Amino acid sequence: MIAPSVRREWIWALRGFLWLLLAGAYLALERGGNAYLQRLVILFLINLMLVVSLNLFTGFTGVFSLGHIGFMALGAYASAILTLPVNLKAVNLPDLPAPLASIALPFFPALILGGLAAAIVALLIGIPVLRLSGHFVAVATLGFLVITRVVLINAEAFTRGTRTFAGVPPFTTMGWAALWALLNVYVAWRLKHSPLGLRLLAARDDPWGAKSVGVSIGRMRLIAFGISAFFTGIAGGLWAHFLTAFSPNAFYFSKTFEIIVMMIVGGMGSVTGSILGTLLVMVSTEALRNLEPGFAVGSLTVGPLYGLSQIGLAVLLMLLMTFRRQGLLGDRELRLEAIAERLERWLERRKTAIEAPRVRKADP
Amino acid sequence: MKSISFAPSHTMGHPLREGAGISSPSIPLLEVEGLTKRFQGVVALRDYRLTLQEGEILGVIGPNGAGKTTLINLLSGFIRPDGGHIRFRGQDLTRLSTHRIPKLGIARTFQNIRLFPSLTALENVMVAMTVHHPPDVLSTLFGFGPGHRRVRMLRERAMALLEQMGIAHLAHRPSSALSYGDQRRVEIARALALEPSLLLLDEPTAGLHPEESEALIDLLSRLHRERRMAIVMVAHDMPVVMRFCPRLHVLSSGTLLAEGTPEEIRNNPLVLEAFLGRSGRSGAA
């Protein structure tokens, strides 16, 4: 609800300020060269993509997916196989089939192909699975995650099985990650705020009501699933070219859990909530992780606490389920318009308070 | 076959509303024959038949559990019949997916209102507008340019509909925050956004105060005069039905008990027995 009273200048000023702030922070990081912070930011942007994409499906359709990390794995392995230098392929992947063995693609096309691979698999499994009712989709996607892992472990010619897939070129810069994360957030935002998004939300809110206005529930879910898997695959590709070495273990329950907690903390169905959720969870787990080797409070020394960050995540989830099930934002968005309106009202109130301190406060 | 004796008497001149039968089409808008639906042994609707012309209004009354909602669900494709045909402008509906039916020009409302609670009143209507103006890539990806103009056009038309329903001032409220009566109006506006030639209303006045239902019926009469769509209205509320519907069907335990003008129905001994003898008017809920 955008109150017409809010002056557009306010919104533009806020918007400009926010962009300047972001650009400034980006440049400072890029120039400042704090490697730890840079890595953390890249990881944040990749997690953000995973969370926004999962939310684009689960939040917008109301159907839980437990298999999204499988799409991340597909994007990671597919793009890494494509960019791996030919001489490394000869050593690490001697059994790779002919056309793949002799090529090494640049980063961008490899990423896109990784995303497309994930999207195509999503459409193939989505057509039979997405007609099921909500809970069964969750179970079926969990099955997909398990199958993906088994396939990755057994397709040794492509993945080296359980051994580490190493030597991936470190192509993922902060710029690449920021660009893709921005695009992902933009697409999710547009999807929610476009006519297509209205149909998606209608299908989620009331399937019968949606059918009565000609919305096909299955098709809506499939569109969201495909787009979501595409960006999840891209995030996997970025992640692979960030870490440069990984094994199938990276793409399993603990990552799935992490992403789901981030989404729930932010609010299912909220794009801006996903940003907040990812930020909050990463900051708190990072803080807890730094405590894991042990720490001292005054004269009290605490020994190593490995797993503290995982426990922290689990406790956070339980607290949320008890006290604020909808997460920080529910399915609402943090809107500049609303912030500008509040700011303006607050200033107005200050002014009247100064001019006439006894005047009764206007109703909010 | 009952339908044979029924069809000629109908085409010879049923009490159509003023102006509704200007063009006399060779095929009726809706033709239903032998329609039957069972739920685990319970026959919810048995061998139902109906011929409806363009622009005609039919009222369907009957006690609770008579099969009225089942009839609406069948006509709108939400459930599949166990037997019989539903032909809309000659096309058989019984094999179509539910979501394909609105595009043909059949709209419905629900006995228990089914709005989209996280959308505003306006957005609820806009969703229905996308049936005839499907979302394209431009309007999905860009909030400016030609895509935006399309969305603005949808928004303006949806707004005009809310205005017609007298709830334009509620356009930007979440639909879940509206009163029951206003939600009903949003639901009807949403159905009208499909530009239907057949509107199916399942107890549109249920849960409304008498004045509210009066107002709603006035509104429906006006909309019918302006738009000329055919209407099948299920209702409990006898005065409302008698005022709005020139032709009535009485259902009881899934069978078509009687048919005729409100006057004929009022004096039909079968109906009196079924209604007053068993559940009475207080059965309305």
Ligand SMILES: Nc1ncnc2c1ncn2[C@@H]1O[C@H](COP(=O)(O)OP(=O)(O)O)[C@@H](O)[C@H]1O
């Ligand atoms: N989905 C269903 N499953 C089982 N029985 C149903 C279902 N829908 C309706 N019925 C039964 O069919 C009969 C007619 O119901 P309904 O059409 O809802 O009646 P009305 O709308 O006239 O009150 C009732 O006996 C009801 O219990």
Ligand SMILES: [Mg+2]
């Ligand atoms: Mg009913």
